[in-house]
Amino acid sequence: MTIEQVFSGFGCIGKNISPALKWSDAPKNAKSFAVTVYDPDAPTGSGWWHWVIFNIPAAVTELKTDAGDPQKKIAPPGSVQSMTDYGKPGFGGACPPVGDKPHRYIFTVFALDVPKLDHDEKANAALVGFMLNQHTIAKAALISYYGR
Numbered sequence: 001m002t003i004e005q006v007f008s009g010f011g012c013i014g015k016n017i018s019p020a021l022k023w024s025d026a027p028k029n030a031k032s033f034a035v036t037v038y039d040p041d042a043p044t045g046s047g048w049w050h051w052v053i054f055n056i057p058a059a060v061t062e063l064k065t066d067a068g069d070p071q072k073k074i075a076p077p078g079s080v081q082s083m084t085d086y087g088k089p090g091f092g093g094a095c096p097p098v099g100d101k102p103h104r105y106i107f108t109v110f111a112l113d114v115p116k117l118d119h120d121e122k123a124n125a126a127l128v129g130f131m132l133n134q135h136t137i138a139k140a141a142l143i144s145y146y147g148r
Contacts, residue, residue, distance in 0.1 A: 001105060001146035007086075007093035012148070018051060018068030018091035023061055023109045027138050030058050030111035034132050036125070041096070041103040044085075049125035050105065051091045053081045054132070055116045067091075070121070078116075082123040089121040094146040102147030111138040 006014025021035060034054035042048035051068055053075060060076045067075040068091020075081060086092035096103040112135040119128060 001094045001144050005093045005144075006146070007095035009086075010095045011098070012093070012095035014093050014095075016091065016093045017066045018063070018093075020065040021063045021107065021109070023140065026058075026061070026111045029113065030137060031115040032056055032058055032112045033060065034110040034112060034117075034128075035063060036106075036108050036110070036129065036132070037091070038106045038108070038125075039094070039096070039103050040106065041100070042085075043097065043100070048085045049129075050084055050086075050093065051081070052084060052089075052123075052125045052128050053079055054110075054112075054119070054128060055080045058115070080117075080119065080121055080123075082119060082121050082128055083125060085125065094144075096147055098148055100147060102145040105144045105146060106141050107144065108139055108141040110136045113137050 004017045008016045033056040037051040039048040081089040084092045
C-alpha cells in the first residue's frame with residue numbers, strides 16, 4: 001500500500017484511491033467478475049471490508065486507478081460497488097490503528113458462473129461475500145501490507 005491507497009479519515013491522511021488491478025487466464029466459462037478487499041487483522045472480531053465490486057462484465061479484465069470512487073464513474077458499466085465497513089459504497093483505503101502490526105489487505109478477484117448478482121449498492125459485504133462463494137468458479141488473491 002502507498003499513501004494513494006490509505007484512507008482519508010479515521011485519523012488517517014491518505015488519498016483513498018483504489019489501485020489499478022488487472023487479471024488474466026480466467027476460466028472460459030466465467031460470466032462475470034467481482035473484486036473484494038478485506039482486512040482480516042482489523043480489531044473488530046470480524047475483519048474489515050474495504051471494497052466490494054461485482055457484476056463486472058466477463059469481457060473486462062482490469063479496474064483502472066480510482067475505479068473505486070463511484071462518483072467518478074470509472075468502474076466498468078454495469079458493475080456495482082456495495083457497502084464497505086466504512087458505511088458507504090466504493091473503495092475505502094487502509095487505516096489500521098497506530099501501533100498495530102502491519103495489517104493484511106487481501107485483494108481477491110472472483111470469476112463467477114452467473115452474469116450478475118441480484119444486489120445493489122446497499123448490500124452489505126457479508127451478503128455479497130456469501131453470494132460470491134456460492135457462484136465462484138475460480139479466484140485469485142494478492143496480499144498487501146500496511147501499518148502505521
